[in-house]
Amino acid sequence: MESQRGHHILTRLTKIRKRPQQPLTDFTELYSRIANETIYFLNLEEKKRYKDALQGWKALTTDVLFKLTLIEHNYPSIQTYTKDELSLQNGIRELYHKSVMHLERVQKLVREEPVRKDVPSSKTQNTHRSSSFTRTTEPPSAFHMVPGRMMKTLRDRSAYGYKKAYSNPSLPAHNNNISPKPVEETESVRVNFVPSKPLSNTATKQYKKAVEHHDRPLKKETGVYSEKYASEPILIDLTNDEDDEDDYEAGIEEHSVFDEEESEEFEFDVSDYYDNYSEIDEEEQRQRIETLRSLDGIQQRMSDLSVTSSLSSNKSTESSGHVPESSLRSLPNTAPALPLLPPPPPSSTNRASSTGTIKEYNLESYGTMNPSKTKHPQISKLMKTSNATSLKSTKSTPTLIAKSTPTCVAKSKNNSTSTAKSATSSPTSSLTASKPTLQKPRTAAMAAKKVLGNRKVVNNLTNNTVKKTRPVLKSKTTKSSVSSLKKTSIHPSRPAINPKASSQSTSSNKKLMKTSNASVNKVNRQVSAPKKTESSKVDPAKADSTKSELTTGNATPLTEGNEDSEVDKKALREILEDEIIDSLQGVDKQAAEQIFAEIVVHGDEVHWDDIAGLESAKYSLKEAVVYPFLRPDLFRGLREPVRGMLLFGPPGTGKTMLARAVATESRSTFFSISASSLTSKYLGESEKLVRALFAIAKKLSPSIVFVDEIDSIMGSRNNENENESSRRIKNEFLVQWSSLSSAAAGSNKNEGTGSNNNNDEDDTRVLVLAATNLPWSIDEAARRRFVRRQYIPLPEDQTRYVQLKKLLSYQKHTLTDLDFDELVKITEGFSGSDITSLAKDAAMGPLRDLGDKLLETDRDMIRPIGLVDFKSSLQYIKPSVSQDGLVKYEEWASQFGSSGS
Ligand SMILES: Nc1ncnc2c1ncn2[C@@H]1O[C@H](COP(=O)(O)OP(=O)(O)OP(=O)(O)O)[C@@H](O)[C@H]1O
Structure with a gap:
């Protein structure tokens, strides 16, 4: 004890x-x-x-x-x-x-x-002269x-x-040491003493102080500095050498509004970097002197900020007490x-x-x-x-x-x-x-x-x-x-x-x-x-x-x-992939590479607005995934986010789209996997793949492991035809999945303390999101882990209306509201995917009319899409989901799921 x-x-x-x-x-x-x-x-x-x-x-x-x-x-x-x-x-x-x-x-x-x-300069291209550094x-x-990265490996x-080659033959082979430039050659390098992003509050303060410190002689005592600086720092434009003077003054003016009281003393002491200096041997000392000298160069540079480096370098050198003057000259x-x-x-x-x-x-x-x-x-x-x-x-x-x-x-x-x-x-x-x-x-x-x-x-x-x-x-x-x-x-x-x-x-x-x-x-x-x-x-x-x-x-x-x-x-x-792979402990490297090569998907972002209707499903996903990923501090202990969510319903109703939208909106890494991604013919390899998948997902958390057609991986284990290999994958998957949840619900110690400092939370922000058309064939153990089971039904009238409008919004068309209403009626029983297919086909109508003339017809001369095109497409674009099938979904939804239309 x-x-x-x-x-x-x-x-x-x-x-x-x-x-x-x-x-x-x-x-x-x-x-x-x-x-x-x-x-x-x-x-x-x-x-x-x-x-x-x-x-x-x-x-x-x-x-x-x-x-x-x-x-x-x-x-x-x-x-x-x-x-x-x-x-x-x-x-x-x-x-x-x-x-x-x-x-x-x-x-x-x-x-x-x-x-x-021959090359337009930035000035000619941009009237407002926004250099690439108007940050x-x-x-x-x-x-x-x-944000919402979806990775696609390109291995x-x-x-x-x-x-x-990344080399210039004219340069020395190893050129870390930059040769000093003669002073007369040195252009007056305006030091742009402005971070584009405060590193931290302290950093901001120090920065302010540093600027103030160095500009003190020129400071105008306005005493007006306000918090504004923290949020609206002023930067000096470096866009043109001729105008350096203006910039310089502007910079000084701007910098002069720092609040002295608010700032802490910014002391840049290179000796801070090394202690126990006397304990080291001679060789070490020599090396350290080198480094200190270099660091002093930085210090010097710091004190040269906002002035021309060539002018102030000597002064700064003299004032430095850490390094012999002679060494600084170099x-x-x-x-x-x-x-x-x-x-x-x-x-x-x-x-x-x-x-x-x-x-x-x-x-x-x-x-x-x-x-x-x-x-x-x-x-x-x-x-x-x-x-x-x-x-x-x-x-x-x-x-x-x-x-x-x-x-x-x-x-x-x-x-x-x-x-x-x-x-x-x-x-x-x-x-x-x-x-x-x-x-x-x-x-x-x-x-x-x-x-x-x-x-x-x-x-x-x-x-x-x-x-x-x-x-x-x-x-x-x-x-x-x-x-x-x-x-x-x-x-x-x-x-x-x-x-x-x-x-x-x-x-x-x-x-x-x-x-x-x-x-x-x-x-x-x-x-x-x-x-x-x-x-x-x-x-x-x-x-x-x-x-x-x-x-x-x-x-x-x-x-x-x-x-x-x-x-x-x-x-x-x-590089990033390699870095991640190298840093993974206890994970088979080849498996990890394979996960990256086959599974991690980038691009093709989907946003909530891209999905017509499905409001209830969207809300459910936001609550279960998006909010917890964005505000992990609120979702701890009992409010711990779910580790599994299942989207089920007839094919083509937008389950995959929803998953992608979740990935985008929750700004998480999206792993799209299928049974084949996790299957290897070699004994034990599949388990390694599963382990690698979860390890990488944790590493890149917040992540979503999206398993489309989950039934093919997580089918019932009672199935006698199931082979040993797929049973092992399933078991490993379940084990890894379990590892995402905390052992005891509500056991988060930070809850109540209001601490935001839980660095481990990233590790656990991994969600298994799955989609299936066959929810009833999912293994029970897996079903249990899908705490939320969201039914994605066929689109209702309103959803179809919105989707049709959306699809035609970028096209020339003559459809009136009444036409849309009619279309909504006609497309009863269509899935989202069916409607997309219908709209695509109807959009081809005007081109079909042209026949071979299509090749020489101007784009603007092509007639708009009309209701007639939809009607003609409806002759061969039929709903893909049968009514009988729907009953089964609804039964399962009422037993295990929640509705998501
Ligand atoms: N609610 C929707 N809003 C807009 N487009 C939709 C919607 N539902 C489906 N679609 C269209 O249908 C296509 C297929 O959707 P998706 O792949 O998400 O369906 P699914 O339910 O995952 O299908 P499956 O179960 O067969 O995998 C989408 O690319 C999209 O064009």
Whole structure:
């Protein structure tokens, strides 16, 4: 008894120790941001929009630098960093270095080619001059961009450009150390001291204080600072070098309204990062000095904020007391020093070995924090605690959606260059935005999301439910307007990172390119996405279709730029999948891969509004799934969400649609599985698949495991014809399913305390949602687990009316309300799917009338759809559900289910 209590207390203590104050989320957000935005700016470069790219790089580097510093300041106790956090931190630094290199390169390009007539600049394209950094939305986080993500794996490795190199022969093989730029060459880099998203309240405060601190001499004592800043931070536009002066002043003005009292002292003390300094040996000391020097570079950079770096660097250097002045002199002016990274690890060819290599590299690459090198016991210990780390990363494992709203680029006829390019090379793309029919994305974040395929990004700006204030860059033309941003409907703590990969991601080492070290190369591919530019001629048909697609808003990638962004998406997706797989404990890797390859589905989002009628079913689903997923804090203990919900009813009534809508609206990962996905001919493999499925679902929680035609997996076990294999799958499924629920109902200890801090809740936010046309054949044990059994009947009159209206709403038609009423009557007994088929067929009527003339008839000349078309289609489109069948459903519904019309 006593020992039990002791154990209990210990467990609680461990939890308390583990949970709070870890920078993982911040690091992952930052990492995904820099990675995603990098892709976007590379795309800009490809399109020769160097100015835009330059602005982007500037803002990105500054922002990242600031945020990184801030995170490190907020979490100074580096000893408590998990391995993933260290890897992420390292990865961010690497990407940051890359960004600085890009910045320098593009700066040169801009100087060399100030006027590019063939490429419309951002100014000509956007009257309001919204640079890609008018951050009106949050940065693209590969995982955050996943409102209602439905994942679709694209594990076609060949497509990811394994052979594409991410290197520039002109660059040194390993270029983590950015060579300092001569002061005179250094452009006055306006430091954009504005995070696009406050990391936390404390961070915001510190940020405010930091700005205030650095601008103090210039501060106008208005004393007007109000909470407004927190929600409506003011950002400085970086759009044009000539206007730097204005921006600068504007920035100072804006920054001058900070409340001194509200802010805490922002002290950036690099020594916070290391303690017990004297306990380490000489070699270690030397390394640490290096690192401290670099960190001081950051500190210096911090103090240079809002002023030109070249001017203030010396001052700052002098004031720094941590590092000898001489060593600081060697720090680059434009490229703030960050800890140097060792060369990449040797290549390895398989996933398992690559993981090992990555791990080793992560540790090695962190220089002074290498546990084998450092004698710091806590650090060494930290490096060994991989389990805790994986658990942690579980919650922040990201997912991606594939649906994309690609940016439009048309290939120039004149260009025919076809060399594969690397991210670090000067863009020589043959792509030019000859007639940009798509608006330039309003923010880099949005653009990157587009590149990475988040269709919902734009929608979310208006359609979100979770709001979060976010700073935005202030455009010069709208200096007075400061807008707060809503947090897009994304799970807030779901980053999109492959920490292992990140640590090595941006090495431009050619050798590294050749390795098949999965994560490393994938990130490289993601960032650089070398372009194929073999053909430069515009296929007129293609161009036309691109145009029309763009104008209808249904653009699909047709050009190389877009192909590459597809590659980027795929690469990123694969990275994420690999990361998840690598971090799963006790799960067969192959099985996990198979789950990703076959089961996880992206795209094709369905919203409540897309579904006609079924109001009761919708409400039921909201209550059972959507609300608990969105407000887990309210649904605990007795209110714990159900773990199983069954949708049953005649075929084609919208069960699958409902499931998809639930996935979208609850912003969860959607696993669509079928019997064949879980069946393997090899003994024991199927169980592994089931285990992997649930493990991944937990990892990517909140998740919905949707099993269509559940009767084929969960048929009654009394069936004598059932074979051993399917019995085992069933048993394993039931066992795994049970593991989702808490052992004792109502046993949540946090209930009543109002605590929102239950980090474990994500693990349990997994729902098995199933659909079937044969509810009576489901095994009883499974039926019991489907706490909610929702009957989805044939659509009623009103539902059919709504559906018909919806279907015709985008078509030219002559149907009056009376016609619709008539149609509703005629279609009695039709399922939703039957009605869709009918409408589709009727829509063909006007084309059928044309016969062969169809080919030369102008689109506008085609007659509208009329009632007559429906009537003629009704001759051969008949209801698919028999009345007899309906009786059986209704009986079962009255016995076991609830009605959902
Ligand atoms: N309520 C509805 N609103 C709009 N469309 C619907 C509705 N019900 C069905 N449909 C149409 O029918 C098609 C099939 O629907 P869905 O696949 O969801 O049916 P289901 O009940 O899952 O069928 P099955 O049981 O055969 O799998 C949908 O793609 C949609 O076009």
